[in-house]
Amino acid sequence: QQQVKQSPQSLIVQKGGISIINCAYENTAFDYFPWYQQFPGKGPALLIAIRPDVSEKKEGRFTISFNKSAKQFSLHIMDSQPGDSATYFCAASPNSGGYQKVTFGTGTKLQVIP
Amino acid sequence: SAVISQKPSRDICQRGTSLTIQCQVDSQVTMMFWYRQQPGQSLTLIATANQGSEATYESGFVIDKFPISRPNLTFSTLTVSNMSPEDSSIYLCSVVYATGQYFGPGTRLTVT
Numbered sequence: 001q002q003q004v005k006q007s008p009q010s011l012i013v014q015k016g017g018i019s020i021i022n023c024a025y026e027n028t029a030f031d032y033f034p035w036y037q038q039f040p041g042k043g044p045a046l047l048i049a050i051r052p053d054v055s056e057k058k059e060g061r062f063t064i065s066f067n068k069s070a071k072q073f074s075l076h077i078m079d080s081q082p083g084d085s086a087t088y089f090c091a092a093s094p095n096s097g098g099y100q101k102v103t104f105g106t107g108t109k110l111q112v113i114p
Numbered sequence: 115s116a117v118i119s120q121k122p123s124r125d126i127c128q129r130g131t132s133l134t135i136q137c138q139v140d141s142q143v144t145m146m147f148w149y150r151q152q153p154g155q156s157l158t159l160i161a162t163a164n165q166g167s168e169a170t171y172e173s174g175f176v177i178d179k180f181p182i183s184r185p186n187l188t189f190s191t192l193t194v195s196n197m198s199p200e201d202s203s204i205y206l207c208s209v210v211y212a213t214g215q216y217f218g219p220g221t222r223l224t225v226t
Contacts, residue, residue: 043217
């Protein structure tokens with residue numbers, strides 16, 4: 001019940017296209033859903049996060065869509081650029097009353113080709 | 115966000131030896147976390163380190179293998195003891211602020 005399932009495992013997108021990464025969860029106690037971007041040789045960097053009181057959050061070219069009834073959330077990268085090539089991790093945690101353990105997805109390796 | 119540094123950034127170690135990884139944060143935090151990331155894999159929490167108390171280890175990780183120190187609110191160390199090739203991984207420290215969870219750059223450990 002603590003799993004966060006992420007797909008696809010890898011993704012190749014043309015420059016300018018839309019990259020879409022999907023995640024699904026089972027634990028209904030999860031109420032905080034961050035996405036991380038990790039470049040080779042670097043630590044994961046917090047990219048964007050959403051809570052279930054909204055269905056969508058947008059920051060620049062990055063958008064999280066959230067479907068509470070389906071227990072699914074996704075990351076959309078608009079106008080994908082070669083510099084977006086990285087591994088992306090979704091994550092989830094219950095966040096009531098202070099820090100709660102974060103469960104990470106398995107990661108998606110994105111390659112944006114010119 | 116947080117400025118988190120780790121030392122060393124990478125190391126190659128012999129089987130049976132130990133390595134201590136340092137993590138320094140630019141501001142005080144109550145909880146620090148240590149993660150392991152095996153090549154091409156996701157992140158696995160090793161333990162949570164609170165200042166002034168024993169670290170809390172996740173299932174599959176034990177203090178004798180991964181002793182942790184937390185001497186103050188900006189610093190922690192993780193030791194990987196009696197290393198074997200299976201310990202070859204990236205080790206990451208992490209902190210949580212109100213704005214989210216942040217990770218250090220990682221220590222890439224290779225055990226030969």
